[in-house]
Amino acid sequence: MARKFFVGGNWKCNGTSEEVKKIVSTLNDGQVASADVVDVVVSPPFVFLPLVKSSLRPDFQVAAQNCWVKKGGAYTGEISAEMLLNLDIPWVILGHSERRLLLGESNEFVGDKVAYALSKGLKVIACVGETLEQRESGATVEVVAAQTKAIAERISDWTNVVLAYEPVWAIGTGKVATPAQAQEVHYELRKWLQINVSVEVAESTRIIYGGSVNGANCKELAAQPDVDGFLVGGASLKVCILIVLLKVPL
Numbered sequence: 001m002a003r004k005f006f007v008g009g010n011w012k013c014n015g016t017s018e019e020v021k022k023i024v025s026t027l028n029d030g031q032v033a034s035a036d037v038v039d040v041v042v043s044p045p046f047v048f049l050p051l052v053k054s055s056l057r058p059d060f061q062v063a064a065q066n067c068w069v070k071k072g073g074a075y076t077g078e079i080s081a082e083m084l085l086n087l088d089i090p091w092v093i094l095g096h097s098e099r100r101l102l103l104g105e106s107n108e109f110v111g112d113k114v115a116y117a118l119s120k121g122l123k124v125i126a127c128v129g130e131t132l133e134q135r136e137s138g139a140t141v142e143v144v145a146a147q148t149k150a151i152a153e154r155i156s157d158w159t160n161v162v163l164a165y166e167p168v169w170a171i172g173t174g175k176v177a178t179p180a181q182a183q184e185v186h187y188e189l190r191k192w193l194q195i196n197v198s199v200e201v202a203e204s205t206r207i208i209y210g211g212s213v214n215g216a217n218c219k220e221l222a223a224q225p226d227v228d229g230f231l232v233g234g235a236s237l238k239v240c241i242l243i244v245l246l247k248v249p250l
């Protein structure tokens with residue numbers, strides 16, 4: 001079965017309620033491919049989740065940018081998977097490199113988070129990716145495989161997982177991976193899943209690319225056989241670009 005194309009917009013720590021309303025209203029008015037052929041998931045900061053959830057068109061979905069590793073409790077500043085489900089937020093982004101690198105989230109911690117979120121019924125966009133130093137030392141595949149392994153060891157069902165390959169050197173830098181570079185790593189990730197999980201999971205799991213995706217480079221990236229969509233940062237705040245992305249021929 002063909003993998004459904006996936007376009008995610010990660011707004012990171014940006015925006016005011018006025019700006020959020022504007023983006024949502026443009027998305028709502030945009031003519032895009034139907035929900036049958038593309039999943040569209042926007043991920044605002046926590047505080048704007050209810051606003052976006054209540055005003056976004058029903059064929060688009062919402063994701064949180066993180067959640068806590070277990071049941072809520074005395075964890076100041078954290079948001080639990082249970083709370084997201086309570087607000088009908090179906091998706092969560094976990095393991096983004098900004099959290100791995102700036103907040104010290106280890107592969108194991110991310111794996112635990114993915115497992116907990118899935119066990120509660122959330123769908124997970126799980127991020128992996130190498131730094132420039134790791135790429136230059138030839139460790140790219142080893143790094144993304146280790147990140148994926150820490151997840152694979154903790155889960156048994158990949159149905160609700162989208163794997164996002166986001167090379168750290170391409171995030172917010174304007175230095176997009178070439179289509180060949182993206183395809184190579186996506187191919188290796190799929191091969192890893194095939195060998196270490198199953199042929200079925202390798203074939204059905206969507207592997208999306210993130211890192212300086214924009215309206216100009218998305219078509220060529222989307223044409224790669226193992227690129228099943230995008231996780232867009234900066235360009236997803238400029239709504240016109242997200243709309244262009246959604247028109248990528250599938």
Ligand SMILES: O=C(CO)COP(=O)(O)O
Binds near residue numbers: 010170210
């Ligand atoms: O980190 C990203 C998406 O999660 C990518 O960010 P940019 O598109 O701004 O490079």
